[in-house]
Amino acid sequence: MNGFISRGFTHRRRTPEELADRLPPGQYLESGWPVLTAGPTPDVPTDEWSFRIDGMVAQPREWNWEEFHKLPFETITKDIHCVTKWSKLDATFGGVSMDVLLEEAEPLDAYATFYSYGGYTTNVPVEEITDGKAWVVTEYEGEPLPREHGGPARTLIPHLYFWKSAKWVHGMTVLDHDEPGFWEMNGYNNHGDPWREERYWGD
Amino acid sequence: MESPLPPVEQRVPGRWQIGTVSSIKEETPRVKSFWIELPMWMPHLPGQHYDVRLTAPDGYRAQRSYSIASSPLDEGRIELTIDRLEDGEVSPYFHDVVVEGDQVEVRGPFTSYFVWRGEKPVLMVGGGSGVVPLMAMLRHRRRTMPDLPMRLVYSVRHADDLIYADELGDDVVLTFTRDAPDGWDGHRGHIDAGLIADAGVDGGIAFVCGSSGFVETASQLLLESDYEPQQIRTERFGPTG
Numbered sequence: 002m003n004g005f006i007s008r009g010f011t012h013r014r015r016t017p018e019e020l021a022d023r024l025p026p027g028q029y030l031e032s033g034w035p036v037l038t039a040g041p042t043p044d045v046p047t048d049e050w051s052f053r054i055d056g057m058v059a060q061p062r063e064w065n066w067e068e069f070h071k072l073p074f075e076t077i078t079k080d081i082h083c084v085t086k087w088s089k090l091d092a093t094f095g096g097v098s099m100d101v102l103l104e105e106a107e108p109l110d111a112y113a114t115f116y117s118y119g120g121y122t123t124n125v126p127v128e129e130i131t132d133g134k135a136w137v138v139t140e141y142e143g144e145p146l147p148r149e150h151g152g153p154a155r156t157l158i159p160h161l162y163f164w165k166s167a168k169w170v171h172g173m174t175v176l177d178h179d180e181p182g183f184w185e186m187n188g189y190n191n192h193g194d195p196w197r198e199e200r201y202w203g204d
Numbered sequence: 205m206e207s208p209l210p211p212v213e214q215r216v217p218g219r220w221q222i223g224t225v226s227s228i229k230e231e232t233p234r235v236k237s238f239w240i241e242l243p244m245w246m247p248h249l250p251g252q253h254y255d256v257r258l259t260a261p262d263g264y265r266a267q268r269s270y271s272i273a274s275s276p277l278d279e280g281r282i283e284l285t286i287d288r289l290e291d292g293e294v295s296p297y298f299h300d301v302v303v304e305g306d307q308v309e310v311r312g313p314f315t316s317y318f319v320w321r322g323e324k325p326v327l328m329v330g331g332g333s334g335v336v337p338l339m340a341m342l343r344h345r346r347r348t349m350p351d352l353p354m355r356l357v358y359s360v361r362h363a364d365d366l367i368y369a370d371e372l373g374d375d376v377v378l379t380f381t382r383d384a385p386d387g388w389d390g391h392r393g394h395i396d397a398g399l400i401a402d403a404g405v406d407g408g409i410a411f412v413c414g415s416s417g418f419v420e421t422a423s424q425l426l427l428e429s430d431y432e433p434q435q436i437r438t439e440r441f442g443p444t445g
Contacts (some may be wrong), residue, residue, distance in 0.1 A: 010297055
């Protein structure tokens with residue numbers, strides 16, 4: 002804290018008091034759902050979609066759309082925080098816990114990189130996607146996940162900034178080393194904890 | 205795993221610093237450009253952004269990101285062009301409160317994907333205030349490599365929405381989607397394949413910036429004009445303010 006005050010800044014966005022402590026530092030409440038995408042929106046038909054777990058695992062696995070939907074399906078309501086400063090509270094998704102998926106594949110090492118249709122990648126330590134912290138979701142508010150938000154399927158890792166939740170997800174590779182993904186190589190923080198405001202390199 | 209991108213030099217920008225607003229230009233009734241002198245300036249890549257942070261006397265803070273409009277050849281300072289969003293909290297402050305000589309807290313420059321590093325040829329497609337990071341590229345190219353093929357297709361709604369009106373030269377294809385200025389004999393209506401073709405850029409890299417809907421439509425048009433997805437870089441303005 003450097004003591005700087007912005008001359009004449011008094012305006013307060015009307016965030017209800019009871020919600021204010023759910024907003025990490027530097028975030029504001031957004032009721033819509035803005036889109037952040039680095040390139041054109043991929044079009045992935047569900048009959049061509051699959052989710053794989055490969056790399057350093059005991060048993061590489063792949064689920065197609067039909068097989069994926071036979072797995073235990075959960076409704077998940079979470080707050081999400083985008084590095085571009087908006088937060089959305091109580092967003093409801095439907096999907097499968099990473100715990101279910103990882104139990105079948107059995108990761109043997111500590112690092113994971115998710116990869117998407119369209120070439121996007123993002124890295125997350127395995128311990129941050131286990132014990133009820135991450136999902137592969139195919140529904141939003143009870144409807145199929147919209148394409149611009151990653152449909153047919155994206156990951157949901159709500160305790161990290163939302164670029165860590167890969168849209169159009171196609172799979173994850175377990176690695177014996179940390180491998181920075183797309184945004185992690187292009188200026189965003191390697192870890193991305195919104196409560197510690199880990200937005201950029203060096204934060 | 206193979207990345208779609210070359211790695212870039214790791215450097216650490218990003219300390220908060222107090223800049224001084226040295227000049228303000230009204231671009232349109234709802235858009236102003238602010239030159240900010242920076243004590244810890246570092247060269248940026250055209251397309252990068254700064255974060256701005258406002259702090260109230262009670263400690264309340266608000267942050268937003270704004271694209272840099274200026275070329276990195278303008279050493280020691282940056283130009284931020286800010287669209288006034290009615291229900292915003294940072295952009296109305298800049299428009300209604302900030303005057304020349306004021307201090308503002310910023311940090312940057314940030315992120316290295318939606319940036320131009322000298323690739324050619326370049327097609328840029330901007331909607332409304334989405335033109336700002338593209339103007340940084342255009343200005344930098346005009347000063348460093350004026351012969352490098354780079355074209356901007358720029359879509360605005362009304363005659364008085366035109367940002368950088370006095371800088372739109374032969375390298376800009378302009379269209380008005382609602383109403384054009386009196387005597388306008390150029391393009392009207394939304395961006396379409398014909399307009400993309402008129403820009404006369406063949407291959408290379410494309411930058412698309414604007415609202416989410418604009419970016420969706422424009423990048424789809426580029427795909428239909430034989431651009432590959434990996435040739436198209438996009439940046440979207442959400443409903444932020």
